[in-house]
Amino acid sequence: MAAFLSSLLIFSLFSFGTSLTSNKYQKTCPAVESLVQKAVTDATKRDKPAPAGLLRMHFHDCFIRGCDGSVLLSFKGNSKAEKDGPPSVSLHVFYVVDNTKRAVESVWPGVSGGPSWVVPKGRKDGRISKASETIQLPAPTFN
Template sequence: MAAIVALMFALLMLTFSFPVNSLSLNYYDQTCPKAESAVTNAVKKAMMNDKTVPAALLRMHFHDCFIRGCDGSVLLKSVGNNTAEKDGPPNISLHAFYVIDNAKKAVEALCPGVVSCADILALAARDAVALSGGPNWSVPKGRKDGRISKASDTRQLPAPTFNISQLQQSFSQRGLSMEDLVALSGGHTLGFSHCSSFQNRIHNFNATLDIDPTMHPSFAASLRSVCPAHNKVKNAGATLDSSSTTFDNTYYKLLLQGKSIFSSDQALLTTPKTKRLVSSFGNSQKEFEKAFVKSMIKMSSITGGQEVRLDCKVVR
């Protein structure tokens, strides 16, 4: 598997036009050989107490990479007059930052000032997938941590209400293809969504319909029961698929049945190319995992930091 990933990474670097720093599969082999196992242990320990950790770490990594590249800026706390990314509207529901902090402490005890927070987050996202029953892969390393984190920049994140044109534009601006869009959307096999992110599909859909007609009627009814029109339950919502703690291809199967949560999920069925990929991944766990690993390596290779933080919450 490592040899396959190494070849895949080399090919990606030849064709990938988005600016990247020099990443390597063996970046810490000499300077911090036990770094990866320390991160994995931190993720394992957290998962024992909280089954939502994998989804949280995967989403955190995605939200980090989509702003200024994978530079750990999502980990920085707000200071003074600056409101950081983690406190921006799309990131308010991000959690499990303590897992990264614990992993960083463990790594710092092994090799002070060597491993970036951005690399730790990338490794933790991989572990989140692998420990949830998904594929494992070798993560290219050598990212640096960024010094800038602004809540206003979170407006750049693709929204759950996006249509296919908006999604394509968002991904292409980061050097990611339609194939990457469909594969990375499979990350929705893990996790939970609050009602606010899908209310647009189950209440006042348009001028004539209350419910999105592409949604399976019984599924829509179940969502409306937990998310009434004037919902006042703070943490009400629904899991993103029926096996929300297991990394599998159920997301695609349900999407084809009209049982997806977000408008952005349903949007994947609105072009022949993306619909064909959804069907392919829904029919083959192996094909999905292969595409997901390729797209994760590609996305996580978008870099832009300058330093190695000693504390993931503050600039050095």
């Protein structure tokens, strides 16, 4: 699960073009996967539900406008972003993404166990994020 979630974080954090491949960062950031996996493992040691939260965050991101990382965007002023929508209040793991990004950028500035499989990396960045569109998501209290 940690390897899968690590791949999801890599998918969500970095955008070096729009093509998805299983070896996207092999030349530019060869240790990125191990850095991301360590960050996810460290978060899981302190916060047992973190892997489930990362998976939920990925679902929220992909459900609205596709898998474009828009759930990570923040807005100021009167606008509200996806992360501000009522169903997203359960997304408590933004800190894992922030910590992971810091760890990777400390090595490359500018840029939980279980089964694993190859996940294409990279992403096409979203430019729109609206809390009003989160009404389509199931509420955190949905059983």
